[in-house]
Amino acid sequence: MTVQLNHTIVAAHDKESSARFLADLLGLEVSPQYGPFMPVEIPNGVTLDYMDTPGDIAPQHYAFLVSESDFDTIFARIEDHGLTHWADPHHSRPGTINHNDGGRGTYFEDPNGHNMEILTRPYGSGG
Template identity: 65%
Template structure:
């Protein structure tokens, strides 16, 4: 068996609201609670397991999602409709823009916990 990422835990102030935010933006489903977690599964079987954090400040993490061109259009539309600020770069210097790395499209936005989320249509280093 090759090594595959199966799941990761995502710290949240409100795990239900955070899971619903991600699922809503990406067009995914929120799974049934499992112990202290609320999962959101991606198309390749990886789950992001949202858990309530009792820390005063949540350390922001980065989560990147590879999507098709059609999925990008749908997600981008939901981001714009919701009034979510998006950026072409991970440092949030190019607000209201998308990037075209490797001949695809990409953008960054934050979730309610300030996690840095990214959608891309081409893997980095794939050329273009």
């Protein structure tokens, strides 16, 4: 059996600006609106479908595995935007990156409070 994640819905107060925020940081494109969704397709075919959501949004976690060179590029964009970033998911180590499993990783929040992560090595891969 082959099982693959195809898409997930991301709650947002402004789906278009939220999708643009992520796409710009990751160097991706925002796809045309599809129904109530503003999709951002990740290169492995998974789509994050941003949807306008009224009221409070429960923060979720989204982790993106990137190459070393992509990490450098994305991390530079994070810093250029003046975004606070942390080495850990609990946001107790601000302004730094981690070196888990011999790679690099950092966390930052999107405009809706979702905890976004970029990492260069999957957790548990050793290093």
